[in-house]
Amino acid sequence: MHCTSCGQIASEGQKFCVHCGSSLTSERRADVTAKPPRRGKRWITVFGLVAVLTAGLVYFGLTLTRNYHPVIADQPSTGFGTEPGNNRVDSRLITAAIEGTDIIVPVDAVVKSGIVRFYDPEGVQSVPVLAYITPRGKIVTAMSLSESCRSDDFYLEGHTIHCAHCPSYWHMESLEAYACCQKYYPDPVASTVERGLLRIPARTVREWRTRI
Numbered sequence: 001m002h003c004t005s006c007g008q009i010a011s012e013g014q015k016f017c018v019h020c021g022s023s024l025t026s027e028r029r030a031d032v033t034a035k036p037p038r039r040g041k042r043w044i045t046v047f048g049l050v051a052v053l054t055a056g057l058v059y060f061g062l063t064l065t066r067n068y069h070p071v072i073a074d075q076p077s078t079g080f081g082t083e084p085g086n087n088r089v090d091s092r093l094i095t096a097a098i099e100g101t102d103i104i105v106p107v108d109a110v111v112k113s114g115i116v117r118f119y120d121p122e123g124v125q126s127v128p129v130l131a132y133i134t135p136r137g138k139i140v141t142a143m144s145l146s147e148s149c150r151s152d153d154f155y156l157e158g159h160t161i162h163c164a165h166c167p168s169y170w171h172m173e174s175l176e177a178y179a180c181c182q183k184y185y186p187d188p189v190a191s192t193v194e195r196g197l198l199r200i201p202a203r204t205v206r207e208w209r210t211r212i
Helices: 027-031 040-065 105-115 204-205
Strands: 097-100 104-105 116-120 129-133 138-142 154-157 160-163 169-171 191-193 197-201
Touching: 027 116, 097 191, 104 116, 104 204, 105 116, 105 129, 105 197, 129 160, 138 197
Parallel strands: none
Antiparallel strands: 097 104, 104 197, 116 129, 129 138, 154 160, 160 169, 191 197
């Protein structure tokens, strides 16, 4: 071995250089204990954080830009949205009326209940109709039937509408399926609002047939 200060040869086990007096022990210890920095784990952590952040931003972007179902896109708006909570909101059965060629219900009843359903007042169509307001303010009217299990009752929870009797549920604006039954969401029907009344053409309701 050599002294790192003066370069003279030193004997094995010698603690001090006999030529310059420098310590040889500390140098050897530094050589033995020095380890290269572990950079691998740091890069794995950084990569993981970037991946999580990217996934969150993508999900947030998709949520903001999610499209309405084509029929819902043309529906009237209340001018205000609803604040979706995490509590279940069950549908309330109300009574509809006939005025001219339309089935009518008060918009107020939909706003107060969150989601309502009602039958054809003249009994021509046996499947009820449901109505609710989306978080972005659209009024949705649809045939209240889960065609996979034949249930005619639904409830709201957060941004989703659920079948009350099977695991199927959908996004309430796009009707994107989260649990099976992609095609068999409550089938939207067009409606209008006039003087505080929600109006659905009776003919549209009565001519509707199940898709399966």
